[in-house]
Amino acid sequence: AQKVTQAxxxxxxxEKEDVTLDCVYETRDTTYYLFWYKQPPSxxxxxxxxRNSFDEQNEISGRYSWNFQKSTSSFxxxxxxxxxxxxxxxxxxxxxxxxGPNAGGTSYGKLTFGQGTILTVHP
Amino acid sequence: NAGVTQTPKFQVLKTGQSMTLQCAxxxxxxxxxxxxxxxxxxxxxxxxxxxxGITDQGEVPNGYNVSRSTTEDFxxxxxxxxxxxxxxxxxxxxxxxxxxxYNEQFFGPGTRLTVL
Numbered sequence: 001a002q003k004v005t006q007a008x009x010x011x012x013x014x015e016k017e018d019v020t021l022d023c024v025y026e027t028r029d030t031t032y033y034l035f036w037y038k039q040p041p042s043x044x045x046x047x048x049x050x051r052n053s054f055d056e057q058n059e060i061s062g063r064y065s066w067n068f069q070k071s072t073s074s075f076x077x078x079x080x081x082x083x084x085x086x087x088x089x090x091x092x093x094x095x096x097x098x099x100g101p102n103a104g105g106t107s108y109g110k111l112t113f114g115q116g117t118i119l120t121v122h123p
Numbered sequence: 124n125a126g127v128t129q130t131p132k133f134q135v136l137k138t139g140q141s142m143t144l145q146c147a148x149x150x151x152x153x154x155x156x157x158x159x160x161x162x163x164x165x166x167x168x169x170x171x172x173x174x175x176g177i178t179d180q181g182e183v184p185n186g187y188n189v190s191r192s193t194t195e196d197f198x199x200x201x202x203x204x205x206x207x208x209x210x211x212x213x214x215x216x217x218x219x220x221x222x223x224x225y226n227e228q229f230f231g232p233g234t235r236l237t238v239l
Contacts, residue, residue: 004165009163035227037230043211043232043233044230044232044233045213045230045233047227047228047229047230050226050227091165091166093166110156110168110171110181111156111158111166111168111215111228112168113158113165113166113167114165115163115164115165116163116165
């Protein structure tokens with residue numbers, strides 16, 4: 001069974017600090033996808049990134065960066081120079097390969113979410 | 124595109140009442156799913172569908188029914204509401220990429236349900 005653990009329930013930082021959100025996952029699949037979603041106070045879920053299990057390159061997008069390490073089953077998310085607008089709940093999620101029915105797949109990309117990390121950035 | 128829409132945004136039910144949460148998407152996505160979000164537990168999959176006429180159970184299906192008669196719509200039915208079903212419900216959709224695998228899921232704005 002798949003499992004995603006976000007050990008940090010809440011993190012509080014002051015604006016301009018760097019912050020890293022941890023994500024550790026478990027799966028028996030050799031092909032899988034990892035995601036990060038942001039849930040701001042307004043409640044919607046905003047997609048941030050998807051990473052394939054066979055691509056361990058780190059990724060940077062503006063102030064956001066992601067560190068994927070298969071050896072430790074981790075997919076950590078760092079926000080550089082945090083801002084008040086970064087205050088949100090952040091979810092890490094894992095999906096099996098999710099082959100479509102025409103390919104004979106049965107997992108259909110179902111997402112398993114971590115518990116979420118509440119990030120509060122103070123001015 | 125409106126993306127994924129959900130109605131209603133808020134709902135209060137009494138124990139034993141039934142209701143349907145509506146979900147629609149205009150992106151022609153094959154895959155649709157329902158999740159519930161409870162404090163400290165992240166989101167958990169209730170039911171999902173890979174196309175019209177095809178549905179299956181997720182992690183927490185008890186007390187919920189679904190059907191998929193069209194590509195666009197995926198309603199979630201609560202047959203006899205219980206206080207344990209108080210939660211925020213999210214509908215999501217996704218599509219097959221060129222690789223043959225499903226891409227990221229797009230979520231609706233959510234429905235906040237309270238069962239008294």
